[in-house]
Amino acid sequence: MQLLYQTHSPYARKALVFAHEAGLAARIDVVHHETSPTLRNEQVYAQNPLGKVPVLLRAGLPPIFDSDVICAYLDTLHDGPSLIPAQGEARWHALQLQAVAQGLADCGIKVRWETVRRPEALRYEALREGYTQKLLESYDWLERELDIDAPLHVGHIAVATALSWLEFRELPDFRAGRPRLSAWQDAFERRASMQATPLSGQTHD
Numbered sequence: 001m002q003l004l005y006q007t008h009s010p011y012a013r014k015a016l017v018f019a020h021e022a023g024l025a026a027r028i029d030v031v032h033h034e035t036s037p038t039l040r041n042e043q044v045y046a047q048n049p050l051g052k053v054p055v056l057l058r059a060g061l062p063p064i065f066d067s068d069v070i071c072a073y074l075d076t077l078h079d080g081p082s083l084i085p086a087q088g089e090a091r092w093h094a095l096q097l098q099a100v101a102q103g104l105a106d107c108g109i110k111v112r113w114e115t116v117r118r119p120e121a122l123r124y125e126a127l128r129e130g131y132t133q134k135l136l137e138s139y140d141w142l143e144r145e146l147d148i149d150a151p152l153h154v155g156h157i158a159v160a161t162a163l164s165w166l167e168f169r170e171l172p173d174f175r176a177g178r179p180r181l182s183a184w185q186d187a188f189e190r191r192a193s194m195q196a197t198p199l200s201g202q203t204h205d
Helices: 010-021 067-074 088-117 125-145 154-168 179-189
Strands: 002-005 029-032 055-058 061-065
Touching: 002 010, 010 067, 010 088, 010 154, 055 067, 061 067, 067 154, 088 125, 088 154, 125 179, 154 179
Parallel strands: 002 029
Antiparallel strands: 002 055, 055 061
């Protein structure tokens, strides 16, 4: 398999960390691709109509795109404990965490557009503040609701990679006043899967 990747994408990193945790990383060839809404990458568009990474390419089979879908597919390929709980409240909590993590990354990207990426004269402060509030509310929710003692699952991976990216991009701080979440993130950052997939690089528009 080949993973179309970007070294500064929280979504791509989530898929790759998942692969490491599932014991599948050795089966995946990782290929970096630069993409952004203003930089068209023809190789990525050929595999994903949204022009975004990650995309998982499989020999003789259609490509799979979106990190959630890639993780769900990878979870069918290994013999260890499932990283996506199959049923009950554990499943819904893991998927809820994954959704919050997706929202964190989405909101962080929007804050960056209104802070550093959009031409200064076109930045909309009220929109930036609105997305910042979504980040702060989500941090507070995670401080209360993150199941830090549960077996590893996709929600943990999604949250850890999103928070790591937010810190990498120097976006609103999730640590202030949230000791439980901060300690959990510090421990997760030490996992081999995170150490093997460091964030690097800048977005090219």
